[in-house]
Amino acid sequence: MAFSFELFIEAMLTPAMIRGAGIALVLTVLVFVISFFACLPMALWLGSKKKLRNIAAKLYVWVFRAAPVILILLFVWNGTPQLFPALLKSSWFTPFVAATVSLVLITIAYMAEIMRSALSSVAPGQGEAAQALGLGRFQTFRLVVMPQALRIALPPMVNEFINVLKVTSLAYVISLREIMAVVNDSIAATFRFVEWYTAALVYYLIIVSLFMMLQGIVARRQSKADLA
Amino acid sequence: MTEAVVLNNVSKSYGSFPVLKDINLSVEPGEKIVICGPSGSGKSTLIRTVNRLEKHDSGSIHVDGIELSDDLKNIDQIRSRVGMCFQHFNLFPHLTILQNCTLAPVHVLKASRQEAERTAMHYLEKVRIPEQAQKYPSQLSGGQQQRVAIARALCMKPRMMLFDEPTSALDPEMIGEVLDTIDALAKDGMTMICVTHEMGFASRVADRVVFMDAGQIVETRPPKEFFEDPRNERTKKFLSQLLN
Ligand SMILES: Nc1ncnc2c1ncn2[C@@H]1O[C@H](COP(=O)(O)OP(=O)(O)O)[C@@H](O)[C@H]1O
Ligand SMILES: [Mg+2]
Numbered sequence: 001m002a003f004s005f006e007l008f009i010e011a012m013l014t015p016a017m018i019r020g021a022g023i024a025l026v027l028t029v030l031v032f033v034i035s036f037f038a039c040l041p042m043a044l045w046l047g048s049k050k051k052l053r054n055i056a057a058k059l060y061v062w063v064f065r066a067a068p069v070i071l072i073l074l075f076v077w078n079g080t081p082q083l084f085p086a087l088l089k090s091s092w093f094t095p096f097v098a099a100t101v102s103l104v105l106i107t108i109a110y111m112a113e114i115m116r117s118a119l120s121s122v123a124p125g126q127g128e129a130a131q132a133l134g135l136g137r138f139q140t141f142r143l144v145v146m147p148q149a150l151r152i153a154l155p156p157m158v159n160e161f162i163n164v165l166k167v168t169s170l171a172y173v174i175s176l177r178e179i180m181a182v183v184n185d186s187i188a189a190t191f192r193f194v195e196w197y198t199a200a201l202v203y204y205l206i207i208v209s210l211f212m213m214l215q216g217i218v219a220r221r222q223s224k225a226d227l228a
Numbered sequence: 229m230t231e232a233v234v235l236n237n238v239s240k241s242y243g244s245f246p247v248l249k250d251i252n253l254s255v256e257p258g259e260k261i262v263i264c265g266p267s268g269s270g271k272s273t274l275i276r277t278v279n280r281l282e283k284h285d286s287g288s289i290h291v292d293g294i295e296l297s298d299d300l301k302n303i304d305q306i307r308s309r310v311g312m313c314f315q316h317f318n319l320f321p322h323l324t325i326l327q328n329c330t331l332a333p334v335h336v337l338k339a340s341r342q343e344a345e346r347t348a349m350h351y352l353e354k355v356r357i358p359e360q361a362q363k364y365p366s367q368l369s370g371g372q373q374q375r376v377a378i379a380r381a382l383c384m385k386p387r388m389m390l391f392d393e394p395t396s397a398l399d400p401e402m403i404g405e406v407l408d409t410i411d412a413l414a415k416d417g418m419t420m421i422c423v424t425h426e427m428g429f430a431s432r433v434a435d436r437v438v439f440m441d442a443g444q445i446v447e448t449r450p451p452k453e454f455f456e457d458p459r460n461e462r463t464k465k466f467l468s469q470l471l472n
Contacts, residue, residue: 128281129318129377133332133384134308143331147322222322 003194011186011199020182021203023096027178028165028207030100035107035164036157042108043115057112064109069102069167076102077174095176099168107164114160118153119145151222158215162208179203230293232257232388232419233278238287240273247273248284249443255421257387260414262430262451263423265440266466271423274440275390278421279310292387308336311381315393317373319365319380325352326361329380337384344383351379355409371402375409382413389413391422425470431455439463 011017045057064072077098081087122145130140172181183196190196233255240248247270255261263271276282277289280296280303289296291306320328329348333339339347352358355375357368365373374394381389391410395403407429414420414433424430430437430451437454439446441462447454458464 123318125314125316125318126320129312129314129320130332132279132281132307132310132312133381134304134336135332136304139335143335144320148320151322 007192008195008198011196016182020179024168024178025207027168031103031107031164032161034104035111039108039111039115042112046116061109064106069170070173072102073174095174098174099171099176114153114156118149121152122148234290236288238284240285247443257419258417259435260433261421261436262434263438264425269440270443271440272392275421279307309387311386312390313377313394315397317377319373321365324362325376329383333383347383351382355379370398371405374406378409388419393423
């Protein structure tokens with residue numbers, strides 16, 4: 001069976017496939033945005049001199065970096081209803097919600113490391129100058145330290161975004177109808193591996209390219225300040 | 229009249245290492261103090277306690293009659309009255325020169341952007357670099373950056389300025405332009421505490437020179453006496469090293 005271009009196009013345009021790509025994209029963006037805000041306190045704790053906070057944050061990062069994604073997905077989807085039976089009857093606890101929670105838990109661990117290292121590379125004199133000008137601690141963080149840390153964190157953050165997109169493909173194990181779940185089902189029905197895998201690959205490429213373009217725009221806006 | 233700064237038996241240690249030992253110093257409004265002394269003698273730590281970048285362990289510090297304690301309101305109030313310039317300028321690299329100057333007025337004094345920009349341009353003209361307003365710090369020379377740092381501090385309309393070795397990170401040809409700027413500020417009547425080893429500047433501007441060694445104030449004298457007739461052995465040694 002040679003590669004059928006027609007079948008490939010058909011696979012690309014299948015409503016389930018388009019929907020699957022939409023789910024992967026929305027899930028990735030959602031996980032990325034929630035993790036970004038949630039990783040900030042974790043990053044500060046990772047860099048904290050206070051023992052208890054520091055150990056708690058390190059423990060969290062250690063656990064969620066070591067744990068396989070599939071394990072966390074299954075743990076959240078199958079495990080939490082065992083602990084909280086009310087979840088079984090609730091209508092909101094869908095595979096999408098479970099996948100979001102699982103991936104946020106994991107992504108926080110990676111992003112916190114990225115942000116901690118970015119924050120620590122901002123010169124201490126920056127915060128001092130801001131405080132000497134009378135800015136409060138939160139203002140200093142938001143207006144002076146954070147913008148500089150973000151610039152440093154941008155490339156690894158884009159990597160992290162791509163990683164999140166890739167691991168959404170594992171959410172088929174909790175029957176989330178994202179790209180790979182649709183592809184697996186379609187192949188089971190048609191045995192046309194190559195066309196469907198290619199279609200999936202193209203969707204991932206499109207989503208990643210979109211975000212590389214976005215990164216390019218942000219980086220260009222920043223580069224003006226990095227002259228000389 | 230309220231003293232601009234009063235330090236009363238101020239001490240501070242890093243762990244078991246004493247950096248400041250029983251410091252007593254009072255500064256009148258309008259007075260210019262130059263602090264000098266060997267590296268590691270505690271000069272930076274001393275002026276940084278005045279705006280609470282460093283916390284003192286014991287003794288008391290009053291700025292404009294307000295006591296520096298853990299009371300955050302007092303700290304905020306003092307910081308908005310005391311401007312500071314650092315050895316390495318510490319301009320915000322992600323902001324333009326103009327934005328560097330308007331950040332604190334807008335977010336601390338709640339000035340309107342328009343008003344803050346007008347003030348910023350006024351002070352940038354004063355330090356003679358209004359034409360650089362739209363550039364970023366990395367596009368300026370060291371001397372220009374330090375002048376921007378001075379303008380940035382002045383935009384908060386401080387009653388007093390602290391300088392921590394403002395010229396020691398500069399190439400020799402740029403030292404003059406920065407000292408001239410500080411000179412002009414002194415002539416306007418600004419109260420100043422300046423850590424520097426620039427003897428010519430100290431003679432010209434200072435009302436009193438404070439010499440520090442090993443966390444202590446060794447002597448405090450008018451510049452002419454200090455340079456021409458140092459009494460203390462440690463001062464003599466320091467001055468002779470500085471000249472060689
Ligand atoms: N954060 C710190 N932790 C420990 N020791 C410090 C710290 N800051 C300064 N010191 C020490 O305190 C002493 C005085 O420092 P400093 O005030 O910077 O001196 P100076 O400005 O006169 O060179 C030095 O011996 C320095 O090593
Ligand atoms: Mg110093």
